[in-house]
Amino acid sequence: MPATSSLFYQVHFYLFGLLAIASAIAFVTRRSPVSAALWLVAVMFNLAALYVMLGAHFVGVIQVIVYAGAIMVVFLFVVMLLNLGRDGELSDFRGRWGRLAAGLVGLALLAQVMALARTRFVTGLQVPAAPVFGGPPDRGAVGDIAAPLFTEHLLAFEVTSILLLVAIVGAVVIGKRRGAA
């Protein structure tokens, strides 16, 4: 893996970042829900590439499998189930005032977060001199996550599985047709 400071690394980091931003802008501006969903998949692939470049290989893989592969397929499935693929039915966007308000809120939010990122925030966060992450080389990409997941965060992990069970049951109950029981 090339060093973080190498030109190769930096060029690709900025490339994937700009592609992610461009895809996100395309995602928000498409009228058709299907093309919006496909642009969102593009954002997720670019983010997966960035995860891998940041050293989180396992997260990058499950980003592709779970997010781009499963969640977005569910979205597309619902779009096609409800037959919303055509973009004709009036304009999907809100009126002029809604857009203006959204633009102002977005600018304020962006300015806020950027100001936070520029000032003490990041310098305060860079307290550890050397990157902590990296782990023992023998554990591999999965072991780095599995070790804390199944020791420190075991309770949260189990609660998450209960949450998934509740979500499955809830989705089936809500989505069921009234008379079909």
Next chain:
Amino acid sequence: MIPEALALSAVLFTIGTIGVLTRRNAIVIFMCVELMLNAVNLSFVALSKLYGATGQVFVVFVMTVAAAEAAVGLAIIIAIFRHGHTVDLKNINLLKG
């Protein structure tokens, strides 16, 4: 690279917020929320480079919650569509006083 990743995360979160505020299609709004979750995940991953793998564990949790949210939310959208034959939020005003 970490400040750049945090800035990218901020930009993506903002784009997702703008999408939530400007769109009227309930499904697209849901996808915008997914984009915001992704932006937060990018922050987690970037900061996990400084603070150890706990950030990546949280990304796993966020993805699980996002999957649960997508399943339940889309089921609700399907139920609403059966009720009113629309997913346009302008026409979904049952709770309006």
